[in-house]
Amino acid sequence: MSKTDFHIIPPRSLDYIHHGAPKPVAQMTVDEIPPVAISWGRTTVFKTGSWRNVTPHYVRRLPPCRAGCPVGNDVEGWLEAVGNRDWVEAVRLLIDEQPLPSVCGRVCYHPCETACNRGQFDGAVSIRAVERFLGDRAARLGVLPASRTGKGSSSGRILVVGSGPSGLAAAWTLARLGHRVEVMERAQLPGGLLRYGIPAYRLPRDVLDRELARLSRIGVTFRRGTALLVDGCLADLRHDYDAVYLAPGAAGHRSSGISGAPDGMVVGAIEFLKNVSDGTPPLPSPSLEGGDVSLSNSLINKKIVVIGGGNSAIDAARSALRLGADVTILYRRTRAEMPAYEDEVEAALVEGVNVDFLVSPVRIVENAPPLGSPPVERGGMGKFNLQCIRNRLGRPDDSGRRRPEPVSGSEFTVQVDYVVDAVGEYPDPAQLTPDGDEQSALAAVDIWGRTGIDGIWVGGDFSGADRTVAHAIGAGKRSAVAIDMVLNGRFDPSADGLLLGFDRSITVGRYLEGDLTAGYDNPEPVEVSDLNLAYHSHSPRTRLNEASPERRTGDFAEIAQDWRVRSVIREASRCFHCGTCDSCGNCHIFCPDGAVVRDPVTMELSINLDYCKGCGVCASECPRAAIEMWK
Amino acid sequence: MKKVITANHAVSHAVRLARVEVIAAYPITPQTSVVEELSEMCGRGDLDATFIHSEAEHSAMSAAIGASMTGVRAFTATSSQGLAHMCEMLHWAAGSRLPVVMAEVNRSLAPPWTIYTDQQDSLSQRDTGWMQFYCRDNQEVLDTTILCFKIAERVGLPAMLVLDAFVLSHTSEAVEIPDQGLVDGFLPGRKAEFKLDPHEPHAYGGMMNVDCWMESRWHLQNAMEAAVGIVEEEAAAWEKLVGRRLRPLLPYRMEDAEAAIVCAGTAAWTATLAVDILREKGLKVGSIGIWMFRPFPVDQFRRMTGGLEKLIVVDRSCSYGHGGIFAQEARSVLYDVDDKPEIIGVIAGLGGREITAEGLANEVENIIREGGDGLIRWMDVKVK
Incomplete structure (x- = not known):
């Protein structure tokens, strides 16, 4: 053979390949037979789609972060926008569902991160920190959420009682839906628990004020320093309002029942925190100590015992620490049963709060001089002896936690100046209405916050089992949408299309667009076993920097430090995007039939059903469970 | 550079x-x-x-x-x-x-x-x-x-x-x-005569029946034969x-050689040093390095070995039960050549054992002076 005219495929057989073989192979010469196994003609004649008995569908599935969020925050949506550096869209998606992003970005117990599938890979996405950044950006830029624009919806006059997170969320939702909303707050400044409960080192007050300004700008009016006074019955409020949303919080104070304590020595945690927040002396009669009045807020040289294991106990203890006190928490069970958030407990311990577990207080014994007496000489601190008893854990109680049982003969005393009682708070209907029937009607609440009194709705800590800011916001949103549906004559208490996730949170954004579904093809949250982790690479979780324990315990400045934009984008880019197609193209690459088609302009993917034989490779190679095989 | x-x-x-x-x-x-x-x-x-x-x-x-x-x-x-x-x-x-x-x-x-x-x-x-x-x-x-x-x-x-x-x-x-430009000129991008192409979809690698499978292998052998010239x-x-010369076979001091060492890889460089040692001793020995083993350059090999008395084929391999693989190739290629040399197969350097110029020269000198002994010799092996 000549050196130059060598062809891998002889030209004659190449011709047959492209135009079909004109004669049986048996009659071909060797130069007409191709050297490789190659089909005569194109394979497009084989409509392999006819073999299919299951069909792939691109689906939107509920991501676990959103499923876990009691607010119904579209976490995955705004994380994707941040990853794409689309700040406008990220902020829009955030404030479409979240009335208080800068607040939740600081104080939420982040169930989104607990649910995040990345937690089972290399650490959950620091969702709360991204929300904090985005919320602050939204507030600085003065961005407002979309409001109802269409005509034909009726506008009502609505009273919201209480300006804590639940009242604010209801007001925010109702104002966006075109209603006239008044928020009644008995304190001088709105915010409720956010202002008078959560200490400023967790939630700076200027941050709260910026969030409140957004509510004012969308038309919510506040009546400050006005307590709800009901002489007859709550139902009378309906003369002036189309609906009333009651969110007074859990204002009843539960006592640990320490006997023998002189007046003013035992203070409720909520009162203590309120005093710390509004700058009044946190504990009674400090001036009687003979100290300088300007130092009246100081608890230097005071020994404080905090009773309880919830978040109020931790907040009170850390606040007292910042005022100079020597602080010990007494908790009747162990750390494992503590209802306070794990990272708050950890922070308290790091800052120097002492915690004594399996201890219950009993009574003040001996030397119980009246307040104001000169301190007893015993190393400077602790005028009183608080007798305590040690516990051991018995069988679980109704809460599922093991019950503390006193160990007889284990009594001991601790020295103390003040006791902060943080055993708990409870909703007190008597504060709202003197009418006994109405009090019981307020206790019977459905998921929408409807009470037994027509037009009277309740939510937040007053009615909720889970007393968190996020649950309070979620309840406010849900009731507000229900109120709007009632006022427009289309409320169906059994219709749950707009509800999503573990806490049945509601999507206001979809409702505003006139949609009555949450927008997911499959409302089951994506689990980590649904994902194909082979396509995700490890990248460690980043956290917000915090001021050191030594520096931060000297004042009430915020502990968490602002993030740089680069860190925000990096962290947001860690999102798996569970259940959402991000056009990565794995399906296109792996489809053995070339049946996954990518539009060269939009980059969107679709299935050519003529050739999809339903093998499911696309679904199993999808990194984020965004393809399902349907029968 | x-x-x-x-x-x-x-x-x-x-x-x-x-x-x-x-x-x-x-x-x-x-x-x-x-x-x-x-x-x-x-x-x-x-x-x-x-x-x-x-x-x-x-x-x-x-x-x-x-x-x-x-x-x-x-x-x-x-x-x-x-x-x-x-x-x-x-x-x-x-x-x-x-x-x-x-x-x-x-x-x-x-x-x-x-x-x-x-x-x-x-x-x-x-x-x-x-x-x-x-x-x-x-x-x-x-x-x-x-x-x-x-x-x-x-x-x-x-x-x-x-x-x-x-x-x-x-x-x-x-x-x-070499510079990228030089290589680009010598080796442009691949132009496949056939390929998987979604716009011209064909099935590849499927069944070929008895009426054409054998022809595919005829084509393969044909390509190997054409490859020698290419x-x-x-x-x-x-x-x-x-300016650097590569050919299927790489001869050294073969002009007047009466015997030649055949091998491949780095041993082929060692063989040239052994040749120099043997030449010093007055033995007319050359060497042939095999650069291209498949396709085997049959004609070139016959031409280069024609007229030699002895061909010492050094194998860093063994077809167990027969002998060195290059030695087999040499015997089969030269079988029907009239003036073929005596072919001595040497197994050497298995498992990384070093083949030194002195050792190889010594082995070759022994073979030339004392004669080969059949199909297979083991160089530098510890036998009793």
């Missing part, structure tokens, strides 16, 4: 210059630094290739085959057990007529475990339909790699360039690295560009 680099990195540079588009590989000593360097090149952006780190060599070859089917230039590298693991897919690459290029670092097959060099691994794959080229130094490694792409794509067969473990793979020498043509073209 001249750089002091190992032969493994000479492969990497040649692959970069060839603008390979897909690299699929699995690490194995002593090959690893070939693809390690390539992955660095990809990471730095010096080479715009998709680098696939496979889970094993069978998959590495499969991925290279798949890539090559789409018409791109594909490369892999392996050694010893890795090559053995690829065996099934070696046949597939050749039967599919795909110009995959592979660097194969000669390492003995276990057990017993060893990582040192001999040619058993590559010669075990003699009949897979791959072209094979054995290199003597780092410069030849670079030149051969570039030539392999050109030749493989013209012939439509995969090509294996073979280099000795450690003696070349991990030893640094000055290597002339290799000479391309080697000459390359020589014209860079």
Whole structure:
């Protein structure tokens, strides 16, 4: 053979390949037979789609972060926008569902991160920190959420009682839906628990004020320093309002029942925190100590015992620490049963709060001089002896936690100046209405916050089992949408299309667009076993920097430090995007039939059903469970 | 530009210059630094290739085959057990007529475990339909790699360039690295005569019946025969560009030789030193280095050995139960030649045992003075 005219495929057989073989192979010469196994003609004649008995569908599935969020925050949506550096869209998606992003970005117990599938890979996405950044950006830029624009919806006059997170969320939702909303707050400044409960080192007050300004700008009016006074019955409020949303919080104070304590020595945690927040002396009669009045807020040289294991106990203890006190928490069970958030407990311990577990207080014994007496000489601190008893854990109680049982003969005393009682708070209907029937009607609440009194709705800590800011916001949103549906004559208490996730949170954004579904093809949250982790690479979780324990315990400045934009984008880019197609193209690459088609302009993917034989490779190679095989 | 680099990195540079588009590989000593360097090149952006780190060599070859089917230039590298693991897919690459290029670092097959060099691994794959080229130094490694792409794509067969473990793979020498422009001129982008193409979809690799399967193998043998001329043509073209001569057989002091040493790889350089020693002693000995083993350069071999009295074929391999593999080749090629030399097969340097110039000269001198003794001699082996 000549050196130059060598062809891998002889030209004659190449011709047959492209135009079909004109004669049986048996009659071909060797130069007409191709050297490789190659089909005569194109394979497009084989409509392999006819073999299919299951069909792939691109689906939107509920991501676990959103499923876990009691607010119904579209976490995955705004994380994707941040990853794409689309700040406008990220902020829009955030404030479409979240009335208080800068607040939740600081104080939420982040169930989104607990649910995040990345937690089972290399650490959950620091969702709360991204929300904090985005919320602050939204507030600085003065961005407002979309409001109802269409005509034909009726506008009502609505009273919201209480300006804590639940009242604010209801007001925010109702104002966006075109209603006239008044928020009644008995304190001088709105915010409720956010202002008078959560200490400023967790939630700076200027941050709260910026969030409140957004509510004012969308038309919510506040009546400050006005307590709800009901002489007859709550139902009378309906003369002036189309609906009333009651969110007074859990204002009843539960006592640990320490006997023998002189007046003013035992203070409720909520009162203590309120005093710390509004700058009044946190504990009674400090001036009687003979100290300088300007130092009246100081608890230097005071020994404080905090009773309880919830978040109020931790907040009170850390606040007292910042005022100079020597602080010990007494908790009747162990750390494992503590209802306070794990990272708050950890922070308290790091800052120097002492915690004594399996201890219950009993009574003040001996030397119980009246307040104001000169301190007893015993190393400077602790005028009183608080007798305590040690516990051991018995069988679980109704809460599922093991019950503390006193160990007889284990009594001991601790020295103390003040006791902060943080055993708990409870909703007190008597504060709202003197009418006994109405009090019981307020206790019977459905998921929408409807009470037994027509037009009277309740939510937040007053009615909720889970007393968190996020649950309070979620309840406010849900009731507000229900109120709007009632006022427009289309409320169906059994219709749950707009509800999503573990806490049945509601999507206001979809409702505003006139949609009555949450927008997911499959409302089951994506689990980590649904994902194909082979396509995700490890990248460690980043956290917000915090001021050191030594520096931060000297004042009430915020502990968490602002993030740089680069860190925000990096962290947001860690999102798996569970259940959402991000056009990565794995399906296109792996489809053995070339049946996954990518539009060269939009980059969107679709299935050519003529050739999809339903093998499911696309679904199993999808990194984020965004393809399902349907029968 | 001249750089002091190992032969493994000479492969990497040649692959970069060839603008390979897909690299699929699995690490194995002593090959690893070939693809390690390539992955660095990809990471730095010096080479715009998709680098696939496979889970094993069978998959590495499969991925290279798949890539090559789409018409791109594909490369892999392996050694010893890795090559053995690829065996099934070696046949597939050749039967599919795909110009995959592979660097194969000669390492003995276990057990017993060893990582040192001999040619058993590559010669075990003699009949897979791959072209094979054995290199003597780092410069030849670079030149051969570039030539392999050109030749493989013209012939439509995969090509294996073979280099000795450690003696070349991990030893640094000055290597002339040609300019990208020069290589681009010599080796333009691949133009596949057929390929997987969604716009012209055909099925490949399916069943061929008894009425045409055998013809496909006729085509394969035909391509191998054509390759001899194509290799000479391309080697000459390359020589014209860079001034370095490569031919299927590389003779040394053969003009008046009465005996010749035949071998491949670094041992072929050692053989030239042995020749010098023997010439000092007045023995008219030359040597022939085998650069191209498949296709075997039959005519060239016959011409070069015609008239010799003795041909000492040094094998770093053994077809157990018969003898050295190059020795068998020489006997079969020269069988029907009238003035053929006496052929003595020497097994040497298995498992990395060093072949020294003095040792080889001594062995050859003994053979010439005392006569050979049949099919197989073992050099430097501790026998009683």
